[in-house]
Amino acid sequence: MKNLFANRVLNNDTSDLDEIFKNSANPENISFAGGFPDQHLFPDDDLKQAYRDAIEQDGQGIFQYSSTQGLPALRQKIADHMATHADVQVSAANVLMTQGGQQAIDLVAKLLLNHGDSMVVEGPTYMGALAAFDTYEPTYYEIPVDDNGMNIRQLRKTLKAHPEIKLIYTIPDFHNPTGTTMSAKRRQAMVALANQYDVIILEDSPYRDLRYSGQNIPAIKHYDTEGRVIFISSFSKILSPALRTGWIVASDTIMQELVGLKSAIDVQSPNVTLAAINSYLDSHDIDEHVATISDAYRTKRDAMLTALDNYFPKNVQYTRPNGGFFIWVTLPAGVDAKALLNDVVLPQAHVAYVPAACQFASRAVTNGFRLNFTNSDVATITQGIQRLGQILQPVQVTVPTTALATPF
Ligand SMILES: Cc1ncc(COP(=O)(O)O)c(C=O)c1O
Incomplete structure (x- = not known):
């Protein structure tokens, strides 16, 4: 063959x-x-109850097709969470529910990367993200990470030398795999560089809420002045990975394209799960x-x-x-x-x-x-x-x- x-x-x-x-x-x-x-x-028992509640309150056709973007009530809760936990003010219209953070990475890669396009990744980085990016065949530029996150001096040099770079992928909070966190100063500097060199930042932050010591730092998206930071997170690490539910926060223009791409891939995330998570959040304090x-x-x-x-x-x-x-x-x-x-x-x-x-x-x-x-x-x-x-x-x-x- x-x-x-x-x-x-x-x-x-x-x-x-x-x-x-x-x-x-x-x-x-x-x-x-x-x-x-x-x-x-x-929270096994609470999640079981949340599924039961979601199905029993089936006034709105929980078993029917619904919007690609995902349950509006859940997206509103995520928008509220982004304001209180990440210093990011967004509306529910700027939130897209995905099948885990993994699908979110794939969607953003699909949105931006043609074969051979240049992007920045941290060295080391999340190997599942590399697997997702690899399928779009980008050219990688690797920037080292230290105790304060990505090395910004090296990033500046790389962006200057390679103005064709389109995307920076970063895991600023309790980085996978190093566990380190990017300082507020570097977050601001990264956004300034992205503005200067016309680059999109993909901020992947599934561990953000799991802080065991030290002070909370605003998301990179907090410093975004031009709608060029795409933020993604997930319920996998804070509730359960089997829910396969994550989300993307993006500007109107980017969101519109992402919704179109998601619709072509899987039409929507499973509505029963989204409704169950929404019920869980109605009845429990996730914090x-x-x-x-x-x-x-x-x-x-x-x-x-x-x-x-x-x-x-x-x-x-x-x-x-x-x-x-x-x-x-x-x-x-x-x-x-x-x-x-x-x-x-x-x-x-x-x-x-x-x-x-x-x-x-x-x-x-x-x-x-x-x-x-x-x-x-x-x-x-x-x-x-x-x-x-x-x-x-x-x-x-x-x-x-x-x-x-x-x-x-
Ligand atoms: C940095 C990072 N991003 C994304 C993911 C994907 O997680 P999920 O698809 O379960 O939300 C993981 C999982 O380990 C991760 O560590």
């Missing part, structure tokens, strides 16, 4: 993701690999729920940081996040975290993490890995980090690197 698949499929290498899920699912392993919330923290899960996640984060302090060798560095799901570990230069995982860590310590390379568009950085702390209990976290620390003790090959990542 001829090769009938489009090039975008050939670009779509999911083997790293497949491996992560395989390692996570093996009960012999302690997995810090997946980006899963703790399922014991899902109280988020405070409860944040307390639990803070304890887990602290347990992992304490274990890292106690058991990791001094030539290994790690971030100290104020929220979210992840800690990023930087190994001494020259260590390949993927080979280490497959050859030593999995077989000897039975611990899984996500090695660096697949989280860089360039695949150029190998000496790091992502740890998830939300999906294990405290005893397991301590045990897993202790085992990992024992493996890493002899891995003292060269001087430690100070940079979190290097651009290519």
Whole structure:
């Protein structure tokens, strides 16, 4: 048979993701690999009741087709939440319900990227976003991330050298995978650069409400003066990922195009789920729920940081996040975290993490890995980090690197 698949499929290498899920699912392993919330923290009974309420109040034809943009009452609640939690004033007309943040990323990529178009990503970044972008075959420019988010000096240089860049993809709050948060100063500077170089910013912020320490920072969208920041978030990390419900906030012009694209893909997100989430939000204070899960996640984060302090060798560095799901570990230069995982860590310590390379568009950085702390209990976290620390003790090959990542 001829090769009938489009090039975008050939670009779509999911083997790293497949491996992560395989390692996570093996009960012999302690997995810090997946980006899963703790399922014991899902409000199961409240969600069941919310589905029942939504279906029983079926005056408005819940089982019928409805608008592509999604239930107006739910979009209004999201607009209100954006005002109180992200300092972003929008109306429900500027909110589009999506099937998770993942579909939101895909929609924005579909809106903006022709084959070969240039875009900026952080190095490292969310590998699911890379998978979505890859299918549109962009040219990537990778900008390193440090404790205050994307390196703005490097961004400025890159935009100046490549005025054809159309899109900046950033995860400013409790970044996946480093856990770091972009400072307010850098957010303002990024918007100013986007205005200067006529670029769209895609602000992906599913962890925003999960803050365990430090002060809230306004969204990048808060500083948007020209309608060029597209904000996306999701109920996956604060309620349940199985709801497959996220949202996009965008200007009128962009929204109109996104609605058209979504309509062509799946007509609408499942109305029963949107109505159930709306019922849940009518009957419960989501802030109280988020405070409860944040307390639990803070304890887990602290347990992992304490274990890292106690058991990791001094030539290994790690971030100290104020929220979210992840800690990023930087190994001494020259260590390949993927080979280490497959050859030593999995077989000897039975611990899984996500090695660096697949989280860089360039695949150029190998000496790091992502740890998830939300999906294990405290005893397991301590045990897993202790085992990992024992493996890493002899891995003292060269001087430690100070940079979190290097651009290519
Ligand atoms: C940064 C980031 N964006 C988007 C997503 C997609 O999440 P979902 O589609 O479940 O909303 C994730 C999930 O891990 C993520 O970490």
